[in-house]
Amino acid sequence: MTASPDLGARTASPDLLRSVFRQHAAGVAVITAAGDHPVGFTATSLNSVAADPPLISFGVGVSSSSWPVLAEAEHVGVHILGEHQRELATTFARSGADRFGTSTDWHEGPHGVPVLAGVPAWLVCQVVARVPAGDHRIVIARAVIGDPSGGGRPLLYHQGRFNALRD
Incomplete structure (x- = not known):
């Protein structure tokens, strides 16, 4: 095997990490929680951790x-978005967006968690750990109830944009 030159190699930095992960297509989810008011954010860091017990994880910036609501929430909602939900x-x-305003179709679901309507799939999960990871926390949660029957094709995030699968 011959060594190849490291053309374009750069020292690790936040910019390098963002640039590398722009090349990585990721599924898009919305994470929600209830507090004095409902909160939510778009996540591309959602992962399946284990099947038994059914655990998921996601990252959230502090x-x-x-x-502040997620730091205290006992339960979170995990919503897999479809290509029609850019x-x-x-x-x-x-x-600063009004995430739960009149343009968002949602209802209070199990354990008081905001559940978004029209998504391909959703889970309500019980938080089991919050792990410090730099300027983020990795939240690990156990699925307690959900619905995978929404169907449709997934929304993806790639090259800094929301995209659909190509045939």
């Missing part, structure tokens, strides 16, 4: 407007 993803990603 500077996020949702973090506007919803943008609303929950935008700082």
Whole structure:
């Protein structure tokens, strides 16, 4: 094997990490929680952790407007977005947006968690851990109830934009 030159290699930095992960297509989810008022944010860091017990994880910035509620919440909602929900993803990603205003179809679900309507799938999960990770926390939660029957094709995030699968 011959060594190849490290053309374009850069020292690790936040910008490098963002640039590398722009090349990684990720599913798009919205995480919600209830407090004095409902909160939510768009996440591309959602992962399945274990099947038994059924655990998921996601990252959230401690500077996020949702973090104070998520830091205390016993339960969270996890919503898998469909390709038809770019506007919803943008609303929950935008700082200062009225995420639960009249344009968002949602209801209070199990354990008081805000559940978004029209998504391909959703879960309500019980938070089991919040792990410090730099300027974020990794939240690990156990699924307690959900509905995977919404159907449709997933919304993806790639190259800094929301995208749909191509045939």
